Amino acid sequence: MASETLIKAYSILYSCILAGFSILILVMLIRAVIGPRITDRILSINMIGTMVISCIAICSGLLDESYLLDVALIYALVSFVSVLIFTRIYVPLRPDRSTFGPGAFADIQPKHEREEVHEGQDSPEEGSAG
Amino acid sequence: MEWLRFILTAILLTAAFASFLSAVVGVYRFNYVMNRMHAAGIGDTMGLFFVLLALGISAGSILDVMKLALVAFFMWFTSPVSTHFMSQIEYYTNRDLYTYIRRDRSGPAAEPDAADPAETAGGDRK
Numbered sequence: 001m002a003s004e005t006l007i008k009a010y011s012i013l014y015s016c017i018l019a020g021f022s023i024l025i026l027v028m029l030i031r032a033v034i035g036p037r038i039t040d041r042i043l044s045i046n047m048i049g050t051m052v053i054s055c056i057a058i059c060s061g062l063l064d065e066s067y068l069l070d071v072a073l074i075y076a077l078v079s080f081v082s083v084l085i086f087t088r089i090y091v092p093l094r095p096d097r098s099t100f101g102p103g104a105f106a107d108i109q110p111k112h113e114r115e116e117v118h119e120g121q122d123s124p125e126e127g128s129a130g
Numbered sequence: 131m132e133w134l135r136f137i138l139t140a141i142l143l144t145a146a147f148a149s150f151l152s153a154v155v156g157v158y159r160f161n162y163v164m165n166r167m168h169a170a171g172i173g174d175t176m177g178l179f180f181v182l183l184a185l186g187i188s189a190g191s192i193l194d195v196m197k198l199a200l201v202a203f204f205m206w207f208t209s210p211v212s213t214h215f216m217s218q219i220e221y222y223t224n225r226d227l228y229t230y231i232r233r234d235r236s237g238p239a240a241e242p243d244a245a246d247p248a249e250t251a252g253g254d255r256k
Contacts, residue, residue, distance in 0.1 A: 006132055010188070013136075017143045024154050031157055039163040039220045046212055047157070047170050051150060053201065054181040058143075060194075061185050069197040076201055080208040087215040091222045 014062040021055050042086050049079030139188040146180035149173055163220050167213050174209040178202065 025048055032044035053072050060068035149172055156169025182198040189195050221227065 003132075006136060009136055010139075013140050013143065017147055020147050021150070024150055027154055028157070031154075037163060037220070037224070039216055039224075040166065042216055042219070043157070043163065043166055043170055046216070047153065047173055050174050050178055050205070050209075053205070054146065054150075054178055057181055057185050057198065057201070061188060064190075066191070066194050066197070069194060069201065073197065073201050073204065076204050076208070080212060083212045084215060087219045091219050 011062065014058050018055060018058055018062070021051055021058070025051050025055075038090065042083060045086070046079070046083050049075070049082075053079070135187055139184045142180050142184035142187070146177045146184065149177035149180060153177065164217060167216060171209065171213060174213075175206060178205050 028044045028048050028051070032041045032048070035041045035044060053076050056068055056072040056075060060066060060072070153169050153171075153173030156172070157166045160166045160169055179202055182202045186195045186198045189198070
């Protein structure tokens with residue numbers, strides 16, 4: 001019967017793609033460990049989330065269970081909220097340009113840009129003195 | 131007909147895997163986070179779209195197709211927002227941002243221009 005052959009072919013295809021995705025997830029996990037900055041790590045976690053959504057969707061095809069797509073949708077929501085919270089840890093919702101950003105580190109900037117940055121930096125000192 | 135759907139599913143899943151592979155290779159080969167975000171966007175949009183399209187072709191009912199479309203719709207709206215927030219945190223927390231941003235193609239902007247003596251003196255005084 002051709003139907004059993006087709007089911008076996010689908011199973012082999014989904015298993016091979018899942019194995020490849022698991023290897024890519026491990027590689028991105030290594031990137032999250034060795035990432036030199038926090039942004040590299042958050043980027044790797046975001047990409048791992050996308051791959052896990054793909055893996056859950058493929059698992060729903062492999063096991064022929066349609067409720068796993070609901071799990072994929074909830075995982076997409078939770079992954080987005082986790083990235084949002086990770087970024088809001090380090091920077092507030094409305095950042096102040098005098099305390100955050102490259103304007104706060106005027107000593108490493110090139111000279112032709114230093115004056116305007118000093119003007120920006122003087123304002124919070126006046127505010128604190130007054 | 132069933133085998134045609136299987137072949138289409140296989141081609142689209144292979145394309146999705148190639149998209150994710152190119153995203154991972156780009157994340158490893160680029161040297162800065164702002165460039166890595168560009169490579170990671172491939173997997174977020176094209177890779178997930180190919181996976182969900184392949185599963186929608188091989189799906190049994192229309193309800194599964196609508197769920198897959200909902201996942202794709204949601205990811206296409208949240209992925210640019212995530213990338214925007216990641217670039218925002220990079221801009222607001224990186225101390226050496228000016229060494230990565232080049233105003234011209236000649237070299238890093240943080241290095242003082244050796245041809246201009248006033249620039250070099252200002253750098254030494256600092």
